[in-house]
Amino acid sequence: MMKANSIAVLADSCNDIPQELLDKYHIYTLPLMINYKNASYRDRVDITPEQVYERFQEEIPKTSLPLPETIADTFAKIKADGFDQVIVSAISSGLSGTCQAIRLLAEDIQDMQIVVIDTLNIAIASGFVALYAAEQIEAGLPFDEVVSKTQAAVKKSTILFGVGTLEYLMKGGRIGKVSGILGSALNIKPIISCNEEGIYDTVAKVRGRKQSIQKLIDMTREKLGQHKNYYLSICHGDAYEEMLVMKEQLKDLVTGAKIYAEGQISPVLGVHTGPGLLGVGIMVLED
Structure with missing residues (x-):
């Protein structure tokens, strides 16, 4: 102790x-x-x-x-x-x-x-x-x-995630500012983050699951840029195989992270997001 x-x-x-x-x-x-x-x-x-x-x-x-x-x-x-x-x-x-x-x-x-x-x-x-x-x-x-x-x-910490379906965020009343895209079905998959008030907001919209995963990867690279000092996490909610695909694509950033974490999100978070969540956590520190 x-x-x-x-x-x-x-x-x-x-x-x-x-x-x-x-x-x-x-x-x-x-x-x-x-x-x-x-x-x-x-x-x-x-x-x-x-x-x-x-x-x-x-x-x-x-x-x-x-x-x-x-x-x-x-x-x-x-x-x-x-x-x-x-x-x-x-x-x-x-x-x-x-x-x-x-x-x-x-x-x-x-x-x-x-x-x-x-x-x-x-x-x-x-x-x-x-x-x-x-x-x-x-x-x-x-x-x-x-x-x-x-x-x-x-304010240096960011979450980015996509969900299999928005129904769990809606049921739990945690939809925040994401609700604007509900009318546009067409397989639109929002990338969700927390805004400055700490509520969910859409930071990108893509069509389909593959694009959603690619967008998460692209946004992670964009956010980390040339930074050498950062924490990184790749997480999932009942989507382990897809998480491994993302990890493979971000291998260089995983290796370079000061702290790296991965795994399944907590049960409480899973209740509100449902199966199929993929997410990335990033904290950029001073180099």
């Missing part, structure tokens, strides 16, 4: 940080909830993404915030582990009440310094904010400096 009075990082489960990176950087996690008619599960703790996709035929569950007692218990555990300063990376307040729920609870904790950062993002684009904070802590920076640098890094 790290020394007393050092800084802990906490990320909610929709930061979507792979387990090996959570372990490597000692990042604590807070699970959101997945609720079926007859049972509730903690995101990635009691239920896997695969189980959620398998059950879609019978029931599409609802999702909810981390339970208040879970938030309180998590801070108590962090305190017991010897930390009195915490940086929390929370998914966009424009997509979830998670950020607000953690903030409200943190206000009542007197003996810890807790800063909750609204990443205005989702999935690994939020996770990169947590990982960035962890890297600053490892570099030995003081708390205030870690906080200010991490807050500045929020």
Whole structure:
């Protein structure tokens, strides 16, 4: 365990940080909830993404915030582990009440310094904010400096994703500004990102799945340009084979990434996006 009075990082489960990176950087996690008619599960703790996709035929569950007692218990555990300063990376307040729920609870904790950062993002684009904070802590920076640098890094993180169908975003009420393209069926596949308010917006429109994948690849290259210092992630929702195709196409960028992550998105994210998601997370840092 790290020394007393050092800084802990906490990320909610929709930061979507792979387990090996959570372990490597000692990042604590807070699970959101997945609720079926007859049972509730903690995101990635009691239920896997695969189980959620398998059950879609019978029931599409609802999702909810981390339970208040879970938030309180998590801070108590962090305190017991010897930390009195915490940086929390929370998914966009424009997509979830998670950020607000953690903030409200943190206000009542007197003996810890807790800063909750609204990443205005989702999935690994939020996770990169947590990982960035962890890297600053490892570099030995003081708390205030870690906080200010991490807050500045929020706007350097981007998510780009395409979905198999928009119906899950619509059902979950998370469609944001993407709804403008619903009228134009014709197999239009939007590439979706989070805008400055942290809500979903269309950043490109293409026709068909193949073009959608190619557009994600092109936009990733465009975004990274000549940068040498960046984090990169390629993720999927029940679309593993296609994710591997994308990874192969982006092999040089994968190799060059300071932090690279890949894998299946969390169950909660899967509920809202449905099977067939392919996404890329990018954080561009100073070279």
